[in-house]
Every structure is written in structure tokens, then in C-alpha cells.
Amino acid sequence: MKLGWGSRLLSVWAGVALLFLFTPIFVIVAFSFNKPLSTYNYLWHKFSFDAWAHPFRYSQLKDAFLLSLRVALLATFISVVLGTAMALALVKYRFRGKGLINTLLVLPLTMPEVVLGFSLLTVFVAINWDRGFRTVVVAHVMFCMSYVATTVKARIRGFDWRLEDAAADLGADPWRTFTKVTFPLILPGVAAAALLCFALSLDDFIITYLNSGLKPTFPVAVWTLKRAAVPPQINVFATSVLVVGVTLALGGMALQRRSARAA
Amino acid sequence: MSYTSLTRRQLLAGFGAAGAVTLLGACGASKSKSISTKGVSANGGSAGSGSAGDAKKITMLNWVLYIENDADPSKSPTIRSFTDATGIRVDYRPEIDGNDTFYTKYEPQLSKGKGIGADIVVLTAWMAARMIAKGFALPFTESHIPNKANLLPDFANPPWDPGRKFTLPWATVLAGIAYYPDKCGFELKSVNDLFDPRLKNRVTVLDEMRDTVGLLMLAQGLDPASGSIDDMKKAVAQIRTARGNGQIRKVTGNSYTEDLRLRDTWASIAWAGDAAQLQHDNPDLRWLFPAEGTMRSTDNAMILLGAPNQVGAELFLNHVYDPKVAGPLYEKIQYPSPVKGALANMSAAAKSSPFLNPTGKLVEFRILSANEDDELSKAFAEATQQ
Amino acid sequence: MDGRIARRGWVPYALLAPGLAWLVLFFVVPLFSLGRKSLERGGLHNYSKVFSDNAAVIGRTFLYALAATMGALVLGYPLAYVIATRGGRAKNLLLALVVLPFFTTYLIRTIAWKVLLFGDGPVVRFLRFTHVFGRNSELLGTHWAVIGALTYNFLPFMVLPIYVSLEKIDPRLLEAGIDLYATPIATFRRVTLPLSMPGVFAGSLLTFIPAAGDFVNAELLGSDGQRMIGNIIAKNFEKDVFRPKISALSFVLMVVILSGVLLYARFLGTEDVI
Numbered sequence A: 001m002k003l004g005w006g007s008r009l010l011s012v013w014a015g016v017a018l019l020f021l022f023t024p025i026f027v028i029v030a031f032s033f034n035k036p037l038s039t040y041n042y043l044w045h046k047f048s049f050d051a052w053a054h055p056f057r058y059s060q061l062k063d064a065f066l067l068s069l070r071v072a073l074l075a076t077f078i079s080v081v082l083g084t085a086m087a088l089a090l091v092k093y094r095f096r097g098k099g100l101i102n103t104l105l106v107l108p109l110t111m112p113e114v115v116l117g118f119s120l121l122t123v124f125v126a127i128n129w130d131r132g133f134r135t136v137v138v139a140h141v142m143f144c145m146s147y148v149a150t151t152v153k154a155r156i157r158g159f160d161w162r163l164e165d166a167a168a169d170l171g172a173d174p175w176r177t178f179t180k181v182t183f184p185l186i187l188p189g190v191a192a193a194a195l196l197c198f199a200l201s202l203d204d205f206i207i208t209y210l211n212s213g214l215k216p217t218f219p220v221a222v223w224t225l226k227r228a229a230v231p232p233q234i235n236v237f238a239t240s241v242l243v244v245g246v247t248l249a250l251g252g253m254a255l256q257r258r259s260a261r262a263a
Numbered sequence B: 001m002s003y004t005s006l007t008r009r010q011l012l013a014g015f016g017a018a019g020a021v022t023l024l025g026a027c028g029a030s031k032s033k034s035i036s037t038k039g040v041s042a043n044g045g046s047a048g049s050g051s052a053g054d055a056k057k058i059t060m061l062n063w064v065l066y067i068e069n070d071a072d073p074s075k076s077p078t079i080r081s082f083t084d085a086t087g088i089r090v091d092y093r094p095e096i097d098g099n100d101t102f103y104t105k106y107e108p109q110l111s112k113g114k115g116i117g118a119d120i121v122v123l124t125a126w127m128a129a130r131m132i133a134k135g136f137a138l139p140f141t142e143s144h145i146p147n148k149a150n151l152l153p154d155f156a157n158p159p160w161d162p163g164r165k166f167t168l169p170w171a172t173v174l175a176g177i178a179y180y181p182d183k184c185g186f187e188l189k190s191v192n193d194l195f196d197p198r199l200k201n202r203v204t205v206l207d208e209m210r211d212t213v214g215l216l217m218l219a220q221g222l223d224p225a226s227g228s229i230d231d232m233k234k235a236v237a238q239i240r241t242a243r244g245n246g247q248i249r250k251v252t253g254n255s256y257t258e259d260l261r262l263r264d265t266w267a268s269i270a271w272a273g274d275a276a277q278l279q280h281d282n283p284d285l286r287w288l289f290p291a292e293g294t295m296r297s298t299d300n301a302m303i304l305l306g307a308p309n310q311v312g313a314e315l316f317l318n319h320v321y322d323p324k325v326a327g328p329l330y331e332k333i334q335y336p337s338p339v340k341g342a343l344a345n346m347s348a349a350a351k352s353s354p355f356l357n358p359t360g361k362l363v364e365f366r367i368l369s370a371n372e373d374d375e376l377s378k379a380f381a382e383a384t385q386q
Numbered sequence C: 001m002d003g004r005i006a007r008r009g010w011v012p013y014a015l016l017a018p019g020l021a022w023l024v025l026f027f028v029v030p031l032f033s034l035g036r037k038s039l040e041r042g043g044l045h046n047y048s049k050v051f052s053d054n055a056a057v058i059g060r061t062f063l064y065a066l067a068a069t070m071g072a073l074v075l076g077y078p079l080a081y082v083i084a085t086r087g088g089r090a091k092n093l094l095l096a097l098v099v100l101p102f103f104t105t106y107l108i109r110t111i112a113w114k115v116l117l118f119g120d121g122p123v124v125r126f127l128r129f130t131h132v133f134g135r136n137s138e139l140l141g142t143h144w145a146v147i148g149a150l151t152y153n154f155l156p157f158m159v160l161p162i163y164v165s166l167e168k169i170d171p172r173l174l175e176a177g178i179d180l181y182a183t184p185i186a187t188f189r190r191v192t193l194p195l196s197m198p199g200v201f202a203g204s205l206l207t208f209i210p211a212a213g214d215f216v217n218a219e220l221l222g223s224d225g226q227r228m229i230g231n232i233i234a235k236n237f238e239k240d241v242f243r244p245k246i247s248a249l250s251f252v253l254m255v256v257i258l259s260g261v262l263l264y265a266r267f268l269g270t271e272d273v274i
Helices: A005-031 A059-092 A098-110 A113-126 A133-156 A162-169 A174-203 A206-211 A218-225 A232-262 B002-031 B077-086 B099-111 B125-133 B146-150 B191-195 B209-219 B229-244 B256-261 B272-281 B310-320 B323-333 B370-385 C002-038 C045-086 C088-103 C106-117 C122-129 C143-167 C171-181 C184-212 C216-221 C229-236 C240-268
Strands: B057-061 B089-093 B120-124 B167-179 B203-206 B248-252 B267-271 B286-288 B294-302
Touching (some): A005 C143, A059 A133, A059 A232, A059 C002, A098 A133, A113 A206, A162 A174, A232 C106, B077 B089, B077 B310, B099 B120, B099 B125, B120 B310, B167 B191, B167 B209, B191 B209, B203 B209, B203 B256, B248 B256, B256 B272, B267 B272, B272 B286, B370 C229, C002 C240, C045 C229, C106 C122, C106 C143, C106 C216, C143 C184, C143 C216, C171 C184, C184 C240
Parallel strands (some): B057 B120, B203 B267
Antiparallel strands (some): B120 B294, B167 B294
8 A cells, every 4th residue: 555645644744743752852862961050950061971971960869769769669569469368359259249340440540649648647637647658658559559460461361270270189288289380370360460560669658658757758849849950860870761761671672582483 | 342452451561561671670779779878977976866867867857948958958058068078868858839738738747746746847837836836846955956046037936936935936938029021121120020921821820829828918908917817818809809810820839930930820929939040041131129018937947746857957957057057058948047147157149149148028917816817728729829 | 179169269369358448448439539528528519619710620620531531542543543553563663662762750751831822932932933923822721731631641542442443354345345335444444443443432531531530731731821720629628628629629639530431331341441
């Protein structure tokens, strides 16, 4: 089929959309090499590797980044355990109230973050929980778990669970059955869910902002620091994550291609 | 389930990779963590009584632009010289963004008698007064702060803390007007000039009620130092109108400096020190002590109950009240210093700086009763939030 | 064998219990708590007050979210279509490109827009230079900036579901379409578009929900004239006096979004909404 006029226009339009997606990314990367005149990295002044040479100059950013990682790790662990268990129950078993639970799992995903965050805050205030590490982790698990459960659920639907029965018939105890049969089966889905959860937790701003205490996570620290400075180090952090992300994505794609070819 | 499961999968493909990225980042970053603990042994004894926390560290919560090199306080000469002398590190966080915000966030902890994890906090006079009245403030151990004698007599006896047993002023706050003459197209003289039609949608005002309401009262010929709540509400009404017709672009807290810096805001009710620091980057910015008068208040350093290292906190305040330390500090942050002899330790240029030597009438907002405060806060919020 | 069946009776509940407890405690209970809070100091009157005080903000929030959803659709559908139908071997790469910008923190991307759009920044300068803009026109503090940034920030959530639904269309159907309707446009209208509707619906929800609840874009790129519901909540949540009204406002936001979701759910069946 030959591409007509309108068809070509369509491709151009898609290109425009892609360009739009990347516009601020160019800015972020470029301005990581800026040496701004003021504390605000808003105006281009001079090319420099300064921020790259001293990425941790702003200790609060580094601390916040480390805290974000701790929060994300813990929240991911809890949500993956709880969410996977829920997914297994929902896919493998028939029981009453299933529809209700499915709906309940989806509901947090249909709720604007600001409502989730604020409603949670009203509870923390009512039960006298000081805002801090604990409240942030609780909040992150709450929204991550739904993602984990729905993701794992989608991945493991249609699996042949009779393998478990076979293992049991061969005399494996339930724990052995789980570790030797069930777990390897669901692992890819669980791993994907864990990565998603980790990324969501790391990037969350709105819910965290409403529920964090004295020590900020990375996005909240950027928000706070923004009142005094927007240093190029912020761009350095963002760019680094981007670069490592691209590398991983390309690597993943190459692996996929190789395994596809092998198969 | 059809398309949606695939949707998630696609998202995963991307976000999943992003997650792994940061995981790797974690391994690299955590290695470089334990760098900054220096000066461990010097003068350890005097700071040793902090029961709950690390005697070698204090945490201070302050407003932005209240210390040198605010964006990275660990480089502040004031903090460095303190750490060098005492071995006590200062975890300085410029993150207080509003007195009310601070109060509601931490009041639950404080009323349970628990600390908030900070040793020094800085609050505006009326909020400091409330903290003392509620019993949340710890009295100073005077022997740790001999430099308290350097407090200017002008500030020594506020009615809400006679003898300064609980608080020491950190800075004198002056609320006036900052503006760009080139953008505005004319020289501003008075608060009323903010309502000039040429400045439509280019004016921001502070959400610190006492400063904004006070200035507008002055503009209307009313006295913030003695006026009734009804007088104050007249100023509130003016804000409501000016927001309604688009004259006022934004009512903001500390973030007003951003749009002012970008010159999207042309004129703003501003704090003098901010304006001074903004002038470094934007020489075109001009500061005005309005013809009607300038609002003055103090932001006060205090130690709240449950402070992990009270002694360290007192030593730090003592350090700042040394005129040799205060001179350069206040010259840099450009707020008038409450410390006697600070001016003598500044450069000649600073001695003549308008920011450090305010001119014209200075007015302090009346201390409101709790009921009055509620009433006015509510009216102000309704006029500024919707 | 008997034991197995008995175990099946309680096993699913045991698996569900911890997660369910978490959801109930930290999602369901908070919503009730929000509801109760919203009736404090004034009861239902809070709601009428919230509506009368914030009518403009509420209206604006939904208009913005709607506009951003439309914007994302206009940009996202062609992009998804081109990737799905002409991507060829580069399909995965192109999809990765769509997701790539979102490896950087949301907040930092929005700050980058500020750098681009402010009054003396590159975009406005260009528009002034080309006389599209007058001397005092600006982008920051306008509807355009906020709607544009909302569109931007949630665009991938539109592209991906549409792509998936387009990708699944059996090519033989398209061939049949061409035989039947002759022109590509008619084929698109009669075959492709209807079959991709589930993706459009899902994408619209995934864009609309976060856009309606956002405050970062309006805070960073807007003035008071662009405030959304989220801004009012974020500005006042710390102050106890305001919490009842903020709660009522949250409830309003939630109920309107939920009714939208349920409406879609009727179209598509509950399982498929998210």
C-alpha cells in the first residue's frame, strides 16, 4: 500500500507528539550542564561539568534520595508479598465475595492521589500517628498493592495449576510445592510487579507530600528545596536515572530478541 | 481482561526498567554515605547531656534565606565555624513555610509531650507566643548563652516573653514591596500603587496574613498596631476584590520569590531580606519602604520540648549571638540583626544598606487574642484560598 | 483428599486476609474518616458551602482534566496508530521512547516546562519575535500552560492502552474492510476505530483521573486564576480548621470521578475498567 498525503501527515503528527514528549527531557539533560548565575537553574548561562562533578553537593538531596530508596524497598517488599497472595487467591480459588474484592482492589487506582493522600492523613491524625517513615510506607503500600495484585493477577491467569496437584500427588509438602512449582511459575509476573511498585513509590509526590514528616523523600525534597534553589544537581539526578534506564531498556530488549530467536 | 492486562505490561516494560535503575543507583549511592562526620572529639563534654539524641548534632528548622548559602547550609560559615569550635554538626533545614502550617503539623506531637526531632525552630512572634503559652517551649539555660547580653534592648522584653526566657530573635522581618521599574513602567511609591491597572495580573502578595493585611491597612489609613478586627477585615475585602478582578496574580508563601525572580511577577509584597538576596541575581529589582510604612515583626529561635540536644542548641544560639559571627551572617542574609555590635562587624557598604538600616515608619501588627485570630484567619483564608 | 478440600475452604481467605486488612485499614477506613470529617463543624452545610465557594475551581478542574484528556487523545491516538500499524521492527523501540521521558521525576519534568515557558524564556521570546504574542503576553499563569502540562504529564497513559487495542486488531479484518469499503478512511472509521474504542476509554480514564486530582502543574505553571481542586486541598490540608471543608471538597472530587468511572464501567464491564 502506498502512503498517501493524509497518511504522511499522520506520521508527521505522530512525530510531533513524540517530540512533545521529549521537549522537557532535552531541557533537563541540557541544563544539567549549565552553570547558572543564580541558585535557580532556569536561565542558560555557561556550559559546565560542575554539577556532574559534584552531584552530592546538596546533602539534603542525597539524604532524601537514600530515604526514597529505603521507603521504596520496604514498600515494594510488603506490597509484593500481600499483593501476590491476594492475586493467587483471586485467580486460583472460587469463593464468595470475589467480585467485591476485585472491585475493592481496583478502586484505589480510580481515586485521585490527592484524595487518597488526604483521607489517609485524616486517619493518621485521628489515631495519633506522627507523620514520618511509617506513614509514608503505609501509604505507598496501600497504592502499590493494588498495582501488584492486578498485575500479577493478569499475568498468572490461565496457568495450569494442575502442576501443583501433580507435585502434591508426588508427595511434595505444601511449602515444597510452593517453592518448587508455584513460585517459579509466578516469578516473572511478580518481578514485573515489584519493579513497577518500586518505580511508583520512588516517584510518588502527591500522596507522600501529604503524609511525610520531618524527613522528605526525593520528590518532596525537590519541592522543598525549590523555595531556596533549583540547582543543576537535580537535573543530574534525573539525567542519571534516565541514562541507566535507557541502558537497561536496551539491554532488556536485546535479551528479549535473543531469547525470541533462540525459541 | 483483554487490552488492559497488556496495557499494564507495557507500562511495566518501561517503569520496571526505571525501577531497576534506581536499585542500581542505591548500591552506588549508599557507599558514599559516611563522609561528613568530622570534628568528633573537640569539646564533647559540654554538649553531652542531650539524652535522646546525638550530642554531636543539632537539628534546626528555619525559613528560607535565613542563613548564608541557604541551598546548602553545610557550607554556611556560621555553621562551619560552630562545628569547628564545638564538634557539633548542624542539620539545618530551611523548610518552615508558614507558622500555621508548622503548628498544625507538629501540634499533635508536642501536645503529647513528644519532640518533633528538631532542636531549634524559628517562628514568628505571634506563633512563638502561642508556643510559650501552650507550654511547648523549653526555657533557656542562661549559663549556656552568655552572649544573650548582646541582644538589642529594643527586643529584650516583648510582652509575650518578658526577659526572653524562651526565645531569641533570629531576624527582624520587614514586609514592604519589591518591584521591577522597567516592567512596571513607573516607580512605585505606595502600597496603593500595587492596585494600578498597569500591573494587572502581575502582583503577588504574601499569605502571611499579618504582613499583607497590615500593609493594606496602612494603605487605607488604618493602624495595624491598634486597629479593630473590622478594620482588618477592610483590608481583607480589598484583597478579595483584587483577586476577583485579576489584579493579584497569586497569594503565596515563600514561593513568591520564584515568579519574582523569573520576572513574571512585576511587583510583590515581599520580605526585605528576600529582596536583597534576589537583587544579587536581578539587579533591576528594586526595594521600596512604602510611603505609608513598613510592617515589622521578629522571627524567633526557640527550643521546643523533646529537643534531642538542648545544650547543643543553646551553644549554637550563643554562637550566633557573638557579634563577630552575627556581623557577616546578617550582612549576607540582609536582615537587620538583633545582635548588638553586629553592624560594627559588617563592611562599609552593608552599614549603609537600606535593608539593614530601614527607613520610614515601622509598624508591628497587634497581638490578637485566640478568638480574634480565628476570626481574621478565616476571613483571610476565604478571601485568598478560593 | 478430604483434607485438601477443607484447606481450599480457608486457604484463599488466609491468602487474602493480610492484604485485605491493609486495604480496609488504609483505604476504606480513611474514606469513611474523610466522610465523617467532611460533616464536622457544619454537617451537610459544608457541602453547600464548598460548592458555593469553589464553584469556579470545581468547574475549572473538570474542564482542565477534560481538555487535557482531549489533548492527550488528539496527540496520542495518531502516535499509537502509527506505532501499531507502521512501527514494524521498531515497534518496541518506539514504545520505549514513549515511556522513556517518564523515567525522570514528574516534578522535575514540570519544572523543565517552567524553564521553557516563563516570560523571558525561549518559547515566549519566540512567540514575541514572530509577533504571535504582544509585548506583555505570557504563557505561565494561563490556562494554556496548565492544560498543556497536564496533557504532557499523562500522555503515555493515553498512548499505551490505545496502542494495545490497535495492535490486537486482526490484519485480516482490515483487509476485509478494504475490500468492503474501498477507502482507507472508511476502513478506519468502520473497522479500526470501533475496535480501538476500549483502548480509548481506558486511556481516557487513565488520563482524566490523575489530571483531575493534580495540583503540581497548576501550582508551578499557573497563577491563582488556574487553581484546581487539588491546589485548594494541598494549600489547606495542614490547617485543622479547614479540614472539614477540604474533606467535603475531596469527596466531591472523588464522587464525580467515580461516577465517570462507573459510567465507563457500564460500557465495558467492571473487570476491564482498569
